[in-house]
Amino acid sequence: MIDLKVLTQAVGDLDEKTILTMINDFVATNPSGEDAQKVVFACQQGMAIVGELFETNEYYVGDLIFAGELLSKTIDLLKPVLSGVASQKIGSIVIGTVQGDLHDIGKNIFGSMAEAAGFDVYDLGIDVSPSAFVEKVKEVKPQIIGMSGVLTLAIDSMKNTVKALNEAGLRNSVKIIIGGNPVNEDACKQIGADDFTTNAAEGLKTCQGWVK
Amino acid sequence: MINESKAHEIGVSFLNNYKVVFQPGDVLVEVAEGRTLKEVINDAGLEFDFLCGGRGTCGKCRVKIAEGLTMPVTREQEMLQVKELEEGIRLACLTTVHNDLIVELPNQKTLQHNILIASDERAFQIEPHLHKVLVEVDKPSRETQSSDYRRLKESLVQQGYKDLELESTISVLRQMPDVLRGANNRITAVMYESKVAGIEPEDSTETMLGMAFDIGTTTIVGYLLDLYSGKELSVVSTLNPQTTFGADVISRLTFAGHEENGLTKLQGAVVGAINKLIAEAAEKASVASSQIYGVSIAANTCMHHIFLGINPQSIAVSPYVPALSEPLVLDASELAISINRAGKVFMLPNIAGFVGADTVAVLLATELDRSEDIKLVIDIGTNGEIALGSREKIVACSAAAGPAFEGAQISSGMRGAAGAIDHVYYRDKLEYSVIGGGKPLGVCGSALLDAVAGLVELGILNKRGKFLAFDQLTNPAARRFKENLIQYEGQGAFLLAEGDITGHCRPIMITQSDIRELQMAKGAMAAGVKVLMETYGIQAQDIKEVLLAGAFGNYLNPHSACVIGLIPLELESKIKMIGNAAGTGSKLALLSSNEFCRAKDIAEAVKFVELGSYPRFNSIFGECTYFNLH
Numbered sequence: 001m002i003d004l005k006v007l008t009q010a011v012g013d014l015d016e017k018t019i020l021t022m023i024n025d026f027v028a029t030n031p032s033g034e035d036a037q038k039v040v041f042a043c044q045q046g047m048a049i050v051g052e053l054f055e056t057n058e059y060y061v062g063d064l065i066f067a068g069e070l071l072s073k074t075i076d077l078l079k080p081v082l083s084g085v086a087s088q089k090i091g092s093i094v095i096g097t098v099q100g101d102l103h104d105i106g107k108n109i110f111g112s113m114a115e116a117a118g119f120d121v122y123d124l125g126i127d128v129s130p131s132a133f134v135e136k137v138k139e140v141k142p143q144i145i146g147m148s149g150v151l152t153l154a155i156d157s158m159k160n161t162v163k164a165l166n167e168a169g170l171r172n173s174v175k176i177i178i179g180g181n182p183v184n185e186d187a188c189k190q191i192g193a194d195d196f197t198t199n200a201a202e203g204l205k206t207c208q209g210w211v212k
Numbered sequence: 213m214i215n216e217s218k219a220h221e222i223g224v225s226f227l228n229n230y231k232v233v234f235q236p237g238d239v240l241v242e243v244a245e246g247r248t249l250k251e252v253i254n255d256a257g258l259e260f261d262f263l264c265g266g267r268g269t270c271g272k273c274r275v276k277i278a279e280g281l282t283m284p285v286t287r288e289q290e291m292l293q294v295k296e297l298e299e300g301i302r303l304a305c306l307t308t309v310h311n312d313l314i315v316e317l318p319n320q321k322t323l324q325h326n327i328l329i330a331s332d333e334r335a336f337q338i339e340p341h342l343h344k345v346l347v348e349v350d351k352p353s354r355e356t357q358s359s360d361y362r363r364l365k366e367s368l369v370q371q372g373y374k375d376l377e378l379e380s381t382i383s384v385l386r387q388m389p390d391v392l393r394g395a396n397n398r399i400t401a402v403m404y405e406s407k408v409a410g411i412e413p414e415d416s417t418e419t420m421l422g423m424a425f426d427i428g429t430t431t432i433v434g435y436l437l438d439l440y441s442g443k444e445l446s447v448v449s450t451l452n453p454q455t456t457f458g459a460d461v462i463s464r465l466t467f468a469g470h471e472e473n474g475l476t477k478l479q480g481a482v483v484g485a486i487n488k489l490i491a492e493a494a495e496k497a498s499v500a501s502s503q504i505y506g507v508s509i510a511a512n513t514c515m516h517h518i519f520l521g522i523n524p525q526s527i528a529v530s531p532y533v534p535a536l537s538e539p540l541v542l543d544a545s546e547l548a549i550s551i552n553r554a555g556k557v558f559m560l561p562n563i564a565g566f567v568g569a570d571t572v573a574v575l576l577a578t579e580l581d582r583s584e585d586i587k588l589v590i591d592i593g594t595n596g597e598i599a600l601g602s603r604e605k606i607v608a609c610s611a612a613a614g615p616a617f618e619g620a621q622i623s624s625g626m627r628g629a630a631g632a633i634d635h636v637y638y639r640d641k642l643e644y645s646v647i648g649g650g651k652p653l654g655v656c657g658s659a660l661l662d663a664v665a666g667l668v669e670l671g672i673l674n675k676r677g678k679f680l681a682f683d684q685l686t687n688p689a690a691r692r693f694k695e696n697l698i699q700y701e702g703q704g705a706f707l708l709a710e711g712d713i714t715g716h717c718r719p720i721m722i723t724q725s726d727i728r729e730l731q732m733a734k735g736a737m738a739a740g741v742k743v744l745m746e747t748y749g750i751q752a753q754d755i756k757e758v759l760l761a762g763a764f765g766n767y768l769n770p771h772s773a774c775v776i777g778l779i780p781l782e783l784e785s786k787i788k789m790i791g792n793a794a795g796t797g798s799k800l801a802l803l804s805s806n807e808f809c810r811a812k813d814i815a816e817a818v819k820f821v822e823l824g825s826y827p828r829f830n831s832i833f834g835e836c837t838y839f840n841l842h
Contacts, residue, residue, distance in 0.1 A: 057703060057724055060676055060731060065834030100529030102824030105833065126824070127530045150612075152466050153528050 001035070002026045004042040011046020011074075012053070014066055019043075023077045036081040043074055047116035051201040064200065065105060068112030075115075089120045091211035094136050095146040096124035098157035103150035106180055110146060110200040117204055119211075130157075130164035137170050144207050147193070149180045155187050162192045175210045179203050230309050234258060235278065235316045249275060249304040249315060254456050260317065261451075261627070263459045263620040266305035270620050273304040280313040293718070333796060334579065339804040340439050341541075341556065342404050342505050344417040345371050349397040360388050368401060368408070377406035383545075383553060384408050402505060402554040404541075410505075410554020421445070421499060422506035423490055423551070424798040426570060427515045428452060429461055429594065430618070430627070431763070432485055433795050436493040439506060442803050445497035448489045453481040454518070460594045460615055461514045461566075465528040468518065479521045486519075487550045504551035507544060508558040508802035510794050512595070513537075513568035516559065520547070532565035532822070539812045558808060560801055561815035564822075566610035571597045572815045573797025574761045576807060578790065580606055581814050585756035586748075588741065590779070591794070592617055592764045596737045599818065600744040600755070606814075607747050609821040611740035616733035617657035617764050624708070624720040626654035631715055633708060634767060636662040638670065638689075642696055644708060651715035655708065655722070658767045663722050664730055665772035667706060668839045672697065675838050677727045679704025700724075734778040735837035740823060741780065742832050747821050752780040761793040777839060 010018040050067045053059040115121045165171045176193040188196040197203035228245045250266045263272040271291035277300040347367040395413030402410035420439045433449040457467045468475045494501040513534045517524035544555035560569035589599045599608040619625030631653030637643040667673045670690040696707045703724035711719045770787040800807040
């Protein structure tokens with residue numbers, strides 16, 4: 001059996017070689033869905049270490065991007081042995097970079113950290129129109145919407161998205177968090193979001209607080 | 213006064229007016245309650261540099277309230293030190309007026325910038341856009357009853373112009389009868405293609421001058437040239453006065469789109485500056501501005517649009533297309549440019565929303581379109597434009613480096629002006645040089661590069677950009693700088709100058725978050741270079757030359773740039789500084805109609821790569837934020 005503690009530490013250390021070797025070896029043993037779930041959990045704990053190291057300034061953006069990619073690679077490898085297992089999700093989030101903006105580094109980091117933390121994450125990608133947000137919210141009924149943007153003008157798009165959610169009568173069914181370079185308390189109020197963040201790890205904590 | 217009437221208009225006449233006096237200079241302004249000092253400074257036309265555009269994010273617009281001090285707002289408390297707050301230091305963009313004030317503005321000397329005007333030149337053929345033709349027009353006669361215009365055209369036909377193609381403007385026709393008679397029918401026609409753009413009495417063919425401009429987001433440089441010889445008669449430069457409305461392109465875009473008459477204000481500011489420079493250049497060279505017949509403009513896309521009064525909003529949102537990229541020839545009078553009334557303005561073409569005519573000018577100056585070798589051309593700024601290519605093909609992109617290289621968002625950062633530490637040397641002890649030689653006031657981009665490169669080489673920063681604790685250092689050379697290694701806000705930092713030797717009594721240092729800002733900035737630039745190499749299908753070693761254009765590129769130490777990974781390490785020996793190449797390109801386009809046409813070909817041939825939608829961009833960027841010495 002795979003040593004989960006070693007795996008968690010390897011994820012925390014961003015040791016790609018060790019992680020991929022361990023996961024490949026594990027999948028080759030044709031494990032049960034239950035065991036695979038434990039491996040996912042160990043990876044999630046490793047991501048929590050990454051988050052902590054980011055907060056203490058040990059890690060930086062490059063590491064978060066790398067960690068996110070590493071995690072999706074790992075989950076992809078595990079998918080065949082995970083099928084049929086009902087996963088325990090702590091909540092669901094719809095995320096996207098708002099209309100007119102293409103920057104998605106922050107959004108992607110947040111997405112992979114949220115996924116690692118046990119959220120169902122629906123990522124709408126970049127340049128997402130207000131109506132696309134509304135449609136997805138109608139479809140998957142998430143608890144949280146995360147809007148991201150780097151350009152100052154993203155603020156306008158965020159405002160329009162909240163307006164569209166209001167008009168569709170969906171605003172009160174979700175919590176909204178905005179993230180990215182131009183957001184601050186004023187922007188948050190102006191937009192009508194519930195909270196804001198310029199830091200993926202901090203944003204995740206806010207979301208975890210909302211679904212408790 | 214404007215404020216007062218505004219207050220009445222909106223029915224808030226109960227608001228009080230206060231007196232604000234700015235020092236030095238005793239500038240008195242009457243101000244309605246609640247206005248920010250930034251608004252007051254701008255309305256009063258005082259020169260002041262708002263690095264972040266006055267959004268309260270950079271903490272750099274420090275002013276001293278000498279009288280009438282009120283409580284700081286929360287953000288000021290966050291961004292200023294307790295000692296500063298006690299001394300009456302406030303941020304102009306966050307301080308609102310609620311009583312009479314005396315405000316001390318920072319020494320104007322610090323606002324004088326080092327503006328790069330020198331550049332490499334290259335050989336080319338002068339082919340003026342405009343021609344002056346001396347014509348002896350026949351006297352009117354009873355026999356033929358031929359009109360003034362008819363006779364003028366006939367004289368021009370004798371000079372080789374085709375009768376049917378000849379055109380004229382109404383203003384020329386209006387002048388014609390008087391000019392002809394006043395000069396006894398001996399006149400000089402100013403021709404643009406087959407158009408009579410102007411007529412002047414007697415023979416004025418001896419002189420024809422022009423001015424080439426490079427309009428940057430921060431600075432504007434103008435070169436007064438003799439259009440016959442190509443000789444440079446004078447060079448003038450100024451800070452772009454739009455800086456008052458925001459330091460970078462994005463804040464200008466925001467201003468143009470969100471403020472009332474924002475676009476008009478921005479356009480007015482730049483046209484005003486251009487006219488001032490024209491007058492100044494003419495005076496310097498002892499010529500009249502009416503002897504100037506052509507003006508060429510190389511600017512980034514946003515500056516280009518604003519200069520023309522075209523709304524630049526489309527640049528700001530995906531897919532970031534410009535309103536206009538084609539080259540233009542316009543009448544100077546239409547744009548209110550004060551040169552000869554027959555004068556033309558030549559607008560170089562743009563490539564994309566964030567790769568503008570200034571980049572086209574750089575490519576024209578460097579002749580990348582005819583180069584046998586593959587070259588990398590980089591113009592480092594808030595938006596770094598990068599082009600890679602040869603005569604086979606050229607690819608280009610714009611990397612959003614942010615303002616770190618220009619000193620914004622760096623704790624001790626400032627632009628490359630007097631008082632800025634511009635280079636740092638790790639010798640037996642730490643040494644540095646200061647622009648202007650006085651006491652240091654901060655670090656500019658080139659010093660930030662040197663400082664961080666040294667920290668990387670000494671192993672004081674790890675690969676991830678984290679400051680190591682002193683006992684973790686393995687390089688013995690690093691131990692020499694023990695006293696420079698300090699703690700700031702719970703993080704490691706590197707002290708460059710103690711408070712007792714600086715011009716403002718605050719220590720100058722490089723903090724952990726400064727390192728982070730630099731990692732983002734250099735990561736964006738380096739990722740741009742990588743993406744272009746991938747798109748082109750080459751490796752770093754295939755690049756024969758790296759040409760650094762622009763002010764920052766000219767002052768940086770190539771070794772430092774390579775150590776921090778801004779430029780691939782293996783290219784260090786191939787780096788060449790080419791100065792203000794955008795200015796050179798602008799000159800070429802003004803002096804030669806062939807070169808102006810070539811600029812169009814270049815703009816059309818360059819393949820623009822949008823980094824935001826490049827598939828692997830994020831992971832390439834992530835990798836590029838590291839410090840990898842090996």
